Amino acid sequence: MVSAALIKKLDQLPPDLQTQIEKDVDKLLKKFTNAESLNDDQSVRGYGSLKGKIWMSEDFEEPLEDFKDYM
Template identity: 40%
Template sequence: MTDLQLYSTISNLPPNLKKEVEDFVEFLKTKTKKEKVVTERKFGCAKGLIEMSPDFDEPLDDFKDYM
């Protein structure tokens, strides 16, 4: 539905339903504002959460035929 079609549909509603549409639009606006809150990330905040196995750089057994 295009913006123009949406506008036409809302324009043809009775006043009490237009008020409900307005309330719902306001609800959607506040809902999206809450989701956009992003805290600033700090460098090194995940330190110690990820561990690499000691043999990470070793060749894989699956590729022995190609080496």
């Protein structure tokens, strides 16, 4: 089992290195759980999830009156 072998190796290290490894593992866990939650959010949204929430006015391509002097 990988975890038992890893624990044996960790027990052989000095305490300050064990502390450093614990901090590194915490960082990895945080990174992994954040990445996992981001993937979950993206799969829920998906393509077309904003359908009907965005619109453009009919005169979108018409010239703006503010720029009338420049045309």
